[in-house]
Amino acid sequence: MIGLHTAAEVRSAEEPLLAATPPGALMQRAAAGLASVCVRLLGRVYGRRVALLVGTGNNGGDALLAGARLAGRGARVTAVLLDPGRAHPDGLAALRRAGGRVVAGNGRSAATLVSRADLVLDGILGIGGRGGLRRDAADLAAAAADGTAVTVAVDVPSGIDADTGAVDGVAFPAMHTVTFGVVKVGLVVGEGRSHAGTVHLVDIGLGPHLPSATAFQLTDADVAAGLSPPSGDDDKYSQGVVGVVAGSATYPGAGVLCTGAALRTRPGLVRYAGTAADGVRAAWPEAVVTDGRPADAGRVQSWVVGPGMGTGDDARSVLAEVLATDLPVLVDADALTLLAAEPDLVRGREGATVLTPHDREFARFGTEPGQDRVGAARRLAADLGCVVLLKGEATVVADADGTAFVNATGTPWLATAGTGDVLSGIVGALLAAGLPAAEAAAAGAHLHGRSGQLAAQHGPLLAGDLVRRLPEAVGRVRGLGAPRLGDSAA
């Protein structure tokens, strides 16, 4: 798992580390890591034009010191100083010694320089930034966005809130962010994610001084650990039986997608109960199907309830029946609309509850998610005593105790009808397999994203493509190739 940290956590680790290292050593470590990423991105350094955007703090100092290293290798480096009287003195001296040039950041020549550079290094603001970018800085960020240079942010793209990823106005559009010590939460969520581009982590020795993370990003290896394959002793019941209540006679699609996703994630047994029974039976003969109520379906280890089932009295009574069990329940779509009107249905449940809202569904519980998506998910999770999976470009999962996960996989092509039904089926299968609820939700989002990436390799995807690619996604996450049946292990 990759721990995600806030600026305050970095500050608390920085103090003891600074006390234990010679003056300037940390900044030199940061600058060395930063310069080496820039060298890799540039390929050939000699003669290349590098523009440094330099603010008044240590973030600007990092840019100046890295710029000095690039100038030492023959790059034509120019620092654009936003407040020339307050630029980092040691960094400035190092750049000048290495042959770099300096201009003021408020003229047209600065914007021209940025637009003509091969690489623009953003050292305007790091974790000390507050509020939106001021005018001159915003103009330079816009010039970088319009130019053709490779854009690299130092520690955090300027204008991004390092804790939340929120942007107030304009922010620097980085293709790459070289971040120091730890990955900041704001680099992987909300608008921060799209502004940060590829994140490169440079170790500066903060590790031993850091408090434990409360937010995480899962890797394939983490997810694989929860997807152990069946053993010789397993049968169709022992892998976890999922119950699905989704879709309707008129719109069976949600039931078909959700059931298929559960089957393909963990092909033990899926029981379906609801009015889309005929459609589900036709699509998935492997499922055990009833058009009765959940209680008629037989024993299950988890329930998925809601997609496409409507919001009438019958749907409300089915939701209440499922929530009255002590099993893990995933509540999605129409069931979220019903639950928002009666949140006490989930407060105090014995079994775990996972809610999977998109933004509009989330808002039905009282407040819009806003720009702090991790904070919003945590608050709703704590209020209801549930796990909340807030869908988005980077899906966020929060547990009632504040533990959060930010999903790293996916593709914008996932924003299409029915993909949420697939996610519900995947997470339902992982709940039935016995994963703790927050981990099931986070691992499910990861697998869903991986499946989306596979399905989108050749362009637009449909939700059904996600279901088809799930076994391959599970295999990829577990690091398996695709051996043919009968292949020996040798």
Ligand SMILES: NC(=O)C1=CN([C@@H]2O[C@H](COP(=O)(O)OP(=O)(O)OC[C@H]3O[C@@H](n4cnc5c(N)ncnc54)[C@H](OP(=O)(O)O)[C@@H]3O)[C@@H](O)[C@H]2O)[C@@H](O)CC1
């Ligand atoms: N953590 C570590 O161990 C290490 C950290 N390191 C580096 O230090 C960075 C943190 O440096 P930092 O504390 O000097 O803050 P930083 O982000 O440069 O900005 C503060 C300055 O910006 C200004 N300012 C504020 N808001 C503004 C706005 N909206 N628009 C415009 N200006 C604004 C504010 O000035 P003022 O508000 O007074 O005008 C203040 O002077 C960190 O991100 C990393 O790069 C590395 O060297 C290695 C070790």
Ligand SMILES: [K+]
């Ligand atoms: K920056």
